[in-house]
Amino acid sequence: MLQSNSAPGGGARTVLVVDDHPVVRKGVRTIIESMERFEVVGEAGDGWEAIEQAESVRPDIIVLDLAMPRLEGIDTVVELKRRDSSAEILVFTLHQSDHRCLQAIGAGARAYVCKNESDHLGPALEAVSRGRTYLSPAVNEALSLQSKEEAWDRRALTDRERQVVRLVAQGHSNKSIARLLKISIKTTETHRASAMRKTGANSASALTIYAVRNGIVDL
Amino acid sequence: MLQSNSAPGGGARTVLVVDDHPVVRKGVRTIIESMERFEVVGEAGDGWEAIEQAESVRPDIIVLDLAMPRLEGIDTVVELKRRDSSAEILVFTLHQSDHRCLQAIGAGARAYVCKNESDHLGPALEAVSRGRTYLSPAVNEALSLQSKEEAWDRRALTDRERQVVRLVAQGHSNKSIARLLKISIKTTETHRASAMRKTGANSASALTIYAVRNGIVDL
DNA sequence: GTGTTTCTCGGGGTTTCCCCCTATTTGCGG
DNA sequence: CCGCAAATAGGGGGAAACCCCGAGAAACAC
Secondary structure, eight states, rough: OOOOOOOOSSSSSEEEEEEOOOHHHHHHHHHHHHHTTTEEEEEEHHHHHHHHHHOOOOOOOOEEEESOSSSHHHHHHHHHHHHTOEEEEEESOOOOOOOHHHHHHHHSSSSEGGGGGGGGHHHHHHHHTTOOOOOOHHHHHHHHHHHHTTTTTTTOOOOOHHHHHHHTTTTOOHHEEEEHSSHHHHHHHHHHHHHHHHHOOOOOOHHHHHHHHHHHSSS | OOOOOSSSSSSOOOEEEEOHHHHHHHHHHHHHTTTTTEEEEEESHHHHHEEEEEEEEOSSEEEOOOOOSOHHHHHHHHEEEEEOOOOOEEEEEEEEHHHHHHHHHHHHSEEEEEGGGGHHHHHHHHHTTTTEEEEEEHHHHHHHHHHHHHTTTTTTTTTHHHHHHHHHHTTHHHHHHHHTTTTOHHHHHHHHHHHHHHTTTTSSHHHHHHHHHHHSOOO
16 A cells, blocks of 8 residues: 555645536535645546546545546546555445445445435545545435345346336326236236335326436337 | 626626535535636535525526435526526526436526536626526537427426426425425325326326426436 | 416326235255 | 245225315516
8 A cells, every 4th residue: 555645644635527517626625725734735527537647646646536437436436445545435426325325335435425414525525535434314224224124125127027117108008008918907016016116206297207317118 | 686796897796606515616616716806705515505695695697406305496586586696697407407407497597507517617607697598519500400499399388397297207206295295185186287298197107208208307 | 469488276187006904935054 | 755935816904195176466568
């Protein structure tokens, strides 16, 4: 592991801010500059820039967005770790999903803060600078709820479920679907219900959006 | 039209910053505060807060995000105009789509700037404060490809109907929509029914597909 | 003025959805 | 053979959607 360029004891911790939106970098910079113990030493607009900056300015901490052009966040974390970067990584993103968070932590990130909870950016920086981890409340909650016993819900849809979802997304009622697939309404409801459980959808509209997003139906 | 609270000639133009992410508000605030002619007089985290703030502090300009909880951006523009707000509206958003831009301009916004072109925020503010319109390059390009009138024929639905359809397509129930728009469930049902009659949809899913196809919601 | 549209809200009813159970048959793999 | 997952089917009940009907207020056009 390579040595950081700031004094380990009392000096200000150096921070690299990575986000493809300049306005967000500006906001993060403003927040960090209001904290005495931290100093912004660089900015980057995508993953590759972040890696270049990390190797040249050697920050203590990298505040990293996930959605970025050219090289996206998780991949950036992986690449940084592959290059033995000494920087602690704080993911700061829109995504409030446990999936992304688990990926980030799994890749080696120390903290995960949602952008709509940016008042947790300071505490997260403090935690990370002390080598601890930090998850913002929304993610923490999502994780504790999901990662319990939801192995079942995480699996992909079965063929039949996908078939039913497709017909739902095309505007068919359960009755219509049952007639089309030559099965009973109850069976249709069962498939529909398990698909909704698996996808997290709680209405026909949500299921339709899922279907469109995942290419089950075309527009 | 109501009178603004700043001198028309030389005084600083007052700005309300609306975004559900505090860090973005911070960034926008920092940018605006570096400009002499403008002053941030308030912040809001969603559409309803924006409307409340707009009616209490009466800003000259509102910098408005589109993706927000409770009441989303276009609907906020519609609601502000419905209440005869005198504020000029500058939409500042992630969405680089011509659909959304046309909707925003159609609803009464003066400017449309993408967040990844935040260096255009200053020029846009200048333009808006002079009563002119401003589109950031990415959107301008997308728009020039399609004729405005052509896309403008989506007039089948009324503003209120489109609002309801958008929320339906986002998976909301009638009860939820009624709460969000502060109207009764019966009224929600009426709008929903007339939208379904106009579009030929006969279910929530069909309405959702219509909404996605016609750019009323993004994926 | 009158008429039209839009937005608002209700009554009363039918249908569908959504969710909680259980259960059987089939088939695949340890 | 046994265990598990998938597909099939149902009972029951509450919630929500959907479909008729009417109707008042406000805005706007003619």
